[in-house]
Amino acid sequence: MSGVSPKGRLAPVMPSESYRALTPNDLNAVVAFLRAKRPIKSDAPPQERHGALEPRRAIPGAETPLSDAGLADPLQQGLYVASLARCMSCHSGETDGAPDPERRLGQGGRIFRTPAGATVASNITSHPTKGVGAWTDQELKRAIIEGTGRDGKPLAPTMANLSKAHFSKMAERDIEALIAWLRTTPPKE
Numbered sequence: 610m611s612g613v614s615p616k617g618r619l620a621p622v623m624p625s626e627s628y629r630a631l632t633p634n635d636l637n638a639v640v641a642f643l644r645a646k647r648p649i650k651s652d653a654p655p656q657e658r659h660g661a662l663e664p665r666r667a668i669p670g671a672e673t674p675l676s677d678a679g680l681a682d683p684l685q686q687g688l689y690v691a692s693l694a695r696c697m698s699c700h701s702g703e704t705d706g707a708p709d710p711e712r713r714l715g716q717g718g719r720i721f722r723t724p725a726g727a728t729v730a731s732n733i734t735s736h737p738t739k740g741v742g743a744w745t746d747q748e749l750k751r752a753i754i755e756g757t758g759r760d761g762k763p764l765a766p767t768m769a770n771l772s773k774a775h776f777s778k779m780a781e782r783d784i785e786a787l788i789a790w791l792r793t794t795p796p797k798e
C-alpha cells in the first residue's frame with residue numbers, strides 16, 4: 610500500500626499507488642490469503658537498491674483507504690475497481706515519463722512495445738470523439754471483459770490478455786460501477 614518494505618522503498622514495478630485505496634477488510638483478506646500459502650524456498654537473487662525512488666501518484670480520490678460504507682456509492686466502487694485493476698496506470702497520459710492521473714487521467718498515449726508490436730493506450734475519457742464517451746455500456750463492457758474493440762475486432766494483447774485473464778472475472782456490479790465511473794472522467798483530447 611505504501612510501497613515501503615522493512616528494507617526500504619520498493620521499486621515502481623510494484624504498483625503500490627494502485628492499492629492505497631484498499632479497504633481495511635480487503636487488505637486484511639489479501640494478507641490472510643498470502644499467509645495461508647505454503648512457504649517455498651526461492652533462489653531469486655537479493656534485491657539491490659540504488660537511492661530513493663519517487664512514489665507514483667494514485668488516481669485522485671484513491672490516495673487513501675476507502676471504506677466499506679463509502680463503496681455503497683457506485684461511483685466510489687467504480688473508482689475503487691479502476692484503481693485496483695490499474696486501468697489508469699496504462700491509460701493516463703504521462704508527465705516526465707510517469708503516468709499523470711491528476712492532470713491526464715485516461716487520456717491515453719502511453720506506448721507499449723511487445724513482441725507482437727507496439728500499441729498505444731487508448732483515450733478512455735468521456736470525450737465523445739477522442740475518448741469512449743459515445744460508446745454504449747455494452748460496447749465498453751465487451752472491450753473490458755472480452756478485449757474486443759468497438760468495431761468487433763480483437764484489441765491488442767496488451768489489453769486483451771488482461772481482459773481474458775482478469776477483467777472477465779469481475780462481478781457484474783463491479784463492471785457496471787467501473788463503466789459508470791469511467792463516464793465521469795473529464796473529457797481529454
Ligand code: HEC
Binds near residue numbers: 699
Ligand atoms: C497493461 C496496460 C493496460 C491496462 C492495465 C488496461 N488497459 Fe485498456 N488498453 C490498453 C491498450 C494498450 C489498449 C489499446 C488496444 C488496441 O488499440 O488494440 C487498450 C484498450 C482499451 C479500450 C478500447 C478503447 C478503444 O478506443 O479502442 C478500453 C475501453 C479499455 N482499454 C479500458 C480499460 C479499462 C476499463 C481498464 C481497467 C479495468 C483497462 N483498460 C486496463 C492497455 C491497458
